[in-house]
Amino acid sequence: MRSLTRTSRRRIAIFATLVVLTAGSILYLGPLGWMISTALKTPDQIYDLPIRWIPDPVDWGNFVELFTEVPFAQYIGNTVVLTALGVLGSITGSSLAAYGFARFRFRGRNALFVVMLSTMMIPVWVTIVPSYVFFGEIGWLDTYLPILVPAFFATPFNTFLLRQFFLSIPQELDEAARIDGAGSVRIFFQIILPLSVPALMMVGLFSFLFFWNDYLGPLIYLQSQELYPLSLGVANFVGTYNQNYPLMMMAAMVSMLPCIALFAIAQKWFMQGIVISGVKG
Helix, strand or coil, rough: HHHHHHHHHHHHHHHHHHHHHHHHHHHHHHHHHHHHHHCCHHHCCCCCCCCCCCCCCCCCCCHHHHHHCCCHHHHHHHHHHHHHHHHHHHHHHHHHHHHHHHHHHCCCCHHHHHHHHHHCCCHHHHHHHHHHHHHHCCCCCCCHHHHHHHHHHHCCHHHHHHHHHHHHCCHHHHHHHHCCCHHHHHHHHHHHHHHHHHHHHHHHHHHHHHHHHCCCCHHHCCCCHEEEEEHHHHHHHHHHEEEEEEHHHHHHHHHHHHHHHHHHHHHHHHHHHHHHCCCCC
């Protein structure tokens, strides 16, 4: 009888969890569904009551107009370049810094690591003005350099994640490689990095989402419209076509599709990286 009671309680708990998750999913997916539906509607269908979730007819002309009325293809190209270089810089700089903190022993290593992590508590608004003045003095304004160069010098969050992962790799592998004559650089590239693919994928995913959606950095440092990424391009587009809701929703949908696709593809690596990166402190 007690076993049946436990089974019943477990089934009720599972059912309640499914109900809560389903309700939460509907709340989160509702606006997304409305955006997709609106993007494929004609302007006169937007104000139909009750809401028509399936457009009739479907207006694919919004997609064509999006790329003919504004330089949306150029915005996408700029974003691809900015994101690709940003992801490369984040992985390169953070992995090198994490390798140093995880494998090299030097005086003040832990203190320096704590100082690096403490910079995550500094609000970004505090550093905007000095950063802008500094980059202006060296002539980097209206270029991608102020956005990309800092990524190549490691970011605290990515460095922390990779360091935690590197610490979980047995030191015996390094020692065996050194006996065979391998140096620190060779160990890093031939042992540490191949074993750290899940963590590197996670850092790459986070970096992709950051640079693809970054609005503040381009807003501050870029003035030329031909350099605008999607974040600024869509904001500028909304200001111009603020009464054309289907076109605005089409712009938003095109902008977010790569992020959704990447997460769907890399979800396995993402979850595996989160689990393993917290194994060892």
